[in-house]
Amino acid sequence: MAQIFSQTETRRFYWIVALGLLLALTGMSAAHFMEGHGHVVTGMNNQIVWGIPHVFAIFMIIAASGVLNIAAIGSVFGKAVYKPRAPLAGMLSIALLAGGLFVLMLDLGRPDRVIVAATHFNATSVFAWNLPLYSGLFTLVAIYMWVLLEQRMHGWIKPIGLVVFTWRIMLTTGTGLIFAFLVARQAYGSALLPPLFIVMSFGWGLAVFHVVQSTMYYWNNKIQDPIILRRLKNLMGVFIIATLFLVAVYHLTNLYFAKQAAFEHFILLDGGIYPELFWAGYVVLGSLLPLLLIFHPRLGKIRCVVSASMLVILGAFSLLYVLIIGGQAFPLAIFPGYAVNSSFADGQISNYSPSLPEILLGLGGLAIAFLLTSIGVRVLNSLLPNDSITQPKQSTH
Amino acid sequence: MSDKVNLDRRQFLGTASAAIAGFAIAPGLFLYDFANARPTGGAASAGVRWGMLIDSTLCQSSCNDCVSACNKEHDLPAAKSPTDVQWIRKVELKQISTGRQISLPMMCLHCAEPPCVDVCPTQASFKRADGIVLVDKHRCIGCRYCMMACPYKARSFVHEAVLSHDGEMPRGQGTVESCTLCDHRVDRGEQPACVEACAKAGHSAMLFGDLNNPDSEIYRRVRSVASTQLRADLGLNPNISFVGL
Numbered sequence: 001m002a003q004i005f006s007q008t009e010t011r012r013f014y015w016i017v018a019l020g021l022l023l024a025l026t027g028m029s030a031a032h033f034m035e036g037h038g039h040v041v042t043g044m045n046n047q048i049v050w051g052i053p054h055v056f057a058i059f060m061i062i063a064a065s066g067v068l069n070i071a072a073i074g075s076v077f078g079k080a081v082y083k084p085r086a087p088l089a090g091m092l093s094i095a096l097l098a099g100g101l102f103v104l105m106l107d108l109g110r111p112d113r114v115i116v117a118a119t120h121f122n123a124t125s126v127f128a129w130n131l132p133l134y135s136g137l138f139t140l141v142a143i144y145m146w147v148l149l150e151q152r153m154h155g156w157i158k159p160i161g162l163v164v165f166t167w168r169i170m171l172t173t174g175t176g177l178i179f180a181f182l183v184a185r186q187a188y189g190s191a192l193l194p195p196l197f198i199v200m201s202f203g204w205g206l207a208v209f210h211v212v213q214s215t216m217y218y219w220n221n222k223i224q225d226p227i228i229l230r231r232l233k234n235l236m237g238v239f240i241i242a243t244l245f246l247v248a249v250y251h252l253t254n255l256y257f258a259k260q261a262a263f264e265h266f267i268l269l270d271g272g273i274y275p276e277l278f279w280a281g282y283v284v285l286g287s288l289l290p291l292l293l294i295f296h297p298r299l300g301k302i303r304c305v306v307s308a309s310m311l312v313i314l315g316a317f318s319l320l321y322v323l324i325i326g327g328q329a330f331p332l333a334i335f336p337g338y339a340v341n342s343s344f345a346d347g348q349i350s351n352y353s354p355s356l357p358e359i360l361l362g363l364g365g366l367a368i369a370f371l372l373t374s375i376g377v378r379v380l381n382s383l384l385p386n387d388s389i390t391q392p393k394q395s396t397h
Numbered sequence: 398m399s400d401k402v403n404l405d406r407r408q409f410l411g412t413a414s415a416a417i418a419g420f421a422i423a424p425g426l427f428l429y430d431f432a433n434a435r436p437t438g439g440a441a442s443a444g445v446r447w448g449m450l451i452d453s454t455l456c457q458s459s460c461n462d463c464v465s466a467c468n469k470e471h472d473l474p475a476a477k478s479p480t481d482v483q484w485i486r487k488v489e490l491k492q493i494s495t496g497r498q499i500s501l502p503m504m505c506l507h508c509a510e511p512p513c514v515d516v517c518p519t520q521a522s523f524k525r526a527d528g529i530v531l532v533d534k535h536r537c538i539g540c541r542y543c544m545m546a547c548p549y550k551a552r553s554f555v556h557e558a559v560l561s562h563d564g565e566m567p568r569g570q571g572t573v574e575s576c577t578l579c580d581h582r583v584d585r586g587e588q589p590a591c592v593e594a595c596a597k598a599g600h601s602a603m604l605f606g607d608l609n610n611p612d613s614e615i616y617r618r619v620r621s622v623a624s625t626q627l628r629a630d631l632g633l634n635p636n637i638s639f640v641g642l
Contacts, residue, residue, distance in 0.1 A: 038570045040556040045479035049541040049554060109539015109554060109571025116538055120519045127518035127542050183512060183631050184548035332550055334503075334627055335642070338490040342503070343476055344483050344550060351479075 012219060013378055020371030027364010030357040031106035039109065042358040047350035048328045053107040055320045056362030059204070060100030060369060061175055062197060063316075064137070065168040066205020067092045070232075071144070072168075075161025081228055085213070086161075090145040091376040092212055092369075093168075097137060099369030103362055126177045133171045140164050149380065172201045179323070186263040187327025192253070196246040200316070203239030206232060207312035214306045216377050226302065233305040237294040240312060244287050247319070259333070266330050266349070267322060274326035277318040286315010325352055443526040446509075447578060448608040448636035449592070450618055451501055453490075455602035456595075458500035461487055463603065466594030467504075470579060471564040482553035484576045485591055490642075499641060502591065502603065504576035505530060505551035506627065506635030513543035513552065522573075528608075528636050529578045537572040544573060548628050549635075551575050608636065 034041055044051040070089040074082035105114050122128045144164045147153040176194030183189045210232065217224050251268065254260040267274050290308035293299050329350045334340070340347030467485045468475060476483045485504040491497070507530045513522045514530065521536035522543050532543075532552075544552045552575040559568045565581040568574060579589035587593075592603040606615035618624075624638040 035571070038557040039554065040480050045556070046482070046544070046553050047479060047550075049544045109541070109573070110537065113536075113538045116519045116521075116536055120521075120536060122517055122520045124515045125518045125542070127516065127540060131518070178542075181516070182546055184546055328545075332548060334549055335488075335490055337494065338492055338499075340488060340490055342486050342488040344486040344503075345479060346486075346488055346503075346550070 006221075009220060013374070016219070016374050017371065020367050020374060023367030024364050024371055027102070027361050027367060028106070030360035030364065031111070033357050034107075034361065035111060041355060043352050043354045044358070045350070045352075047345050048325060048352040050324055050328065051352060052321075052325075052354035052358050053103050053361050053365075054324050055317060056365050057100045057103040057107070058175065058324065059313075059316055059320055060096045060103070060365060061134075062172060062201045063204045063208045064093045064096035064100060065172045065175075066201030066203070067096065067209050068141070068164060068168045069202055069205050070209055071148075072161060072165040075144075075148075075157050076165050078158075081225075081231075083157075085209075085228075086157075087145055087148050087380065088213065088216070088377070089209060090141045090148065091380070092209065092373055093141050094138060095369040095372035095376065096208070097134060098372055099365040099367075101134060102368050103365035106361055106364075107358070126174060126181050130171070130174045130178070133167070133174050137164075137167055137171055140167050168201075169198060172198045179327075184332060185327055186254075186260055186330060186333065187267070187323060190250060190253075192246065192250045196243070196250060199239060199242045199246055200319075203236060203243050203312060204316045206236040206239060207309035207316070210236070210305055210309035211313070212373060214302065216373075220377070224302065229302060229305055233294050233308070236305075236309070236312070237291055240287050240291055240294075244283070247282075259336070263330050267326050271326060271329070271349070274322050274329070278322045278326075281318025282315045282322065285311055286318055287312075290315070328352075441526040441529070444609060445527040446608040446636060447507070447527050447529055447583060448606070448615060448619075448638075449578075449589075450604045450615055450624060451637065451639050452602045452604070453499045453501040453639055453641035455600050456500045456502065457598075457600055457602075458487075458489060458498070460598055460600060462594040462598045463487075463502045463591035466590040467576070470582075470590035471566060471577075472562050473564070480556035482555060482574060484553070484574070501639060501642075502595075503549065503551075504591075504637070505547075505578070506549055506633075506637040507576075507578055509634035509636065510632065512546040512548070512633065516542045516546040518542065525580070529580050529583070530575075531577055531580065532573055532575065534567045534569060534572050534574070539571040539573065541573060548631055548633070 042051060067089050070082055071086035071093075073079045074084075074086045105111055108114065117128070117131060121131075140160070140163060144157075144160050147156045147160050173194040176197030179188040180190060180193040181188075210229075213224065251264060254264045268278065269275055290311045293304040293308040293311070329352060331340070331345070331347050331349065334346065464483075464485050464487060467473065471484065473482060473484060475481075476486075485502055488501055488503045490499040490501070492499070507524075507528055509528065511522070511524055511530045514524055516522075518540060519536050519538055521533045521538070522530070523533060524530050539554065541554055544550075544554060552573050554573050555568060555570050558570045562568050566574070566577050579587075579591075582589060588596075588605050592605040595601060595603040604615050604618060606613040608615060608619065610616055619638070622640055624640050625642040626635050626638045627642075
């Protein structure tokens with residue numbers, strides 16, 4: 001052991017674990033506080049029923065699926081340079097999914113009854129469909145990692161990789177369908193959402209992978225191959241553009257339907273925090289600036305790619321906040337053609353400001369993902385391959 | 398000698414285990430028997446379709462009696478904040494093109510195709526054979542997906558502990574609830590509390606009855622006056638419809 005890790009690395013590892021544990025425990029305490037006092041201590045109410053915990057949870061679940069792209073490129077599409085990265089992608093996927101589900105479950109009104117979800121299955125519920133999809137992904141990725149790390153099983157990498165790839169597409173489709181199947185609200189009920197979620201997962205997964213990979217390489221004193229990073233950053237750029245395209249199509253189709261015009265006006269122009277987050281958070285900081293950092297001829301170095309990735313993650317949170325909370329803040333069209341008023345906020349824009357406990361719960365989920373990844377990288381040393389640095393060729397840009 | 402002692406001990410342990418198991422399981426068996434005395438759902442008939450016709454031309458803007466009656470019947474606190482539950486609410490409408498003003502009560506419309514039942518992961522949201530849509534409060538995990546799916550904002554989430562409760566329907570923190578169409582009264586052959594209160598106030602804007610029964614008043618009324626199903630475009634076929642919209 002002493003030969004593998006230096007004393008400084010070991011000390012750093014324990015500090016990282018301590019930090020992760022502290023944050024995870026804070027998240028659990030916040031959930032305990034919410035369970036004890038009820039959701040009245042959150043910013044959620046009977047109009048905004050899903051809040052910031054869902055933004056965290058859905059981000060992590062989408063990224064958990066997207067991060068497997070690295071593995072798919074290596075195992076399914078046969079690009080040899082990515083193969084050594086597949087185990088780290090698998091580990092990250094498990095960690096992010098665990099973090100996301102941690103938040104989702106502890107935000108339930110009755111988290112103690114979560115077993116009911118497994119014993120009373122409703123075949124028409126997308127939520128219920130997602131449960132086997134989540135547990136299936138855990139199992140499949142665990143098998144996939146075993147096949148990757150066990151020399152004798154290498155013959156199975158491609159078929160298992162293909163199953164994992166198919167499963168993760170189904171899982172993200174399921175996540176998109178949670179919203180796509182909601183006929184009631186103007187923001188949802190669109191067949192564009194599942195493909196949008198899949199494209200988002202590609203970009204966000206890569207962004208998380210870049211940040212984690214660079215951090216882990218730095219902490220473990222290893223050097224990344226800049227050629228691989230260059231290829232991956234180009235791929236991330238393509239996914240950022242694809243997400244922007246689908247988001248634009250989603251809003252343009254809404255704008256074309258007169259009945260959706262008021263909602264679009266709210267989300268894109270006069271809805272306060274929502275247009276601000278959409279334009280400044282998602283479009284400018286989360287998409288255009290990362291594209292500049294990635295594709296500008298003078299930029300695109302490791303530091304730029306990591307910064308771009310962090311901005312993509314910021315953009316992801318902004319977009320999800322607009323979609324999930326903005327989508328609920330706009331009043332339901334129960335009485336088209338009428339101005340409405342009631343004691344239950346009919347016809348009014350609903351207010352939401354996240355409270356500390358629910359933010360801590362969300363951060364606790366991220367901490368779980370962070371903790372699992374850090375421990376995984378430490379225990380399974382081969383998660384971080386020693387790159388044989390290739391000299392960059394003049395023509396490959 | 399020692400063998401005999403061991404045998405006695407074995408017998409003792411066996412008998413004691415059987416007795417403990419018997420004590421532990423027997424109450425469950427008795428409960429099981431009671432639970433089967435009348436099968437769940439046995440009271441609701443698929444031949445019946447309970448519904449309501451709300452005449453907004455008779456509903457008075459100043460009157461809140463249906464809401465008060467509901468709160469009293471189900472022992473619900475009066476709503477003060479956005480986190481408080483509201484099973485029924487009064488809605489004031491103003492037609493944008495004409496300025497015509499309308500007042501009406503709004504609650505769970507007990508859809509024939511309820512999206513809340515479709516999306517509920519645990520089957521806690523369910524529809525009785527007679528069309529009443531309910532939440533099984535012992536099975537609800539509080540995910541609020543039904544609230545996201547309901548186009549009428551009919552459901553509320555219990556955000557705080559329920560410290561005292563004297564209603565027929567169990568209530569509890571962390572679960573979702575909504576209008577039960579006073580199923581406990583309906584099963585006794587009575588009218589829902591809101592309907593009774595509306596008639597008592599002299600408005601009779603709410604007509605309750607069996608939409609399948611040709612002898613019922615509601616059966617005749619829905620066939621003789623123009624009524625509107627809210628968000629009929631969604632095809633949910635609610636059992637509560639409105640006149641005067």
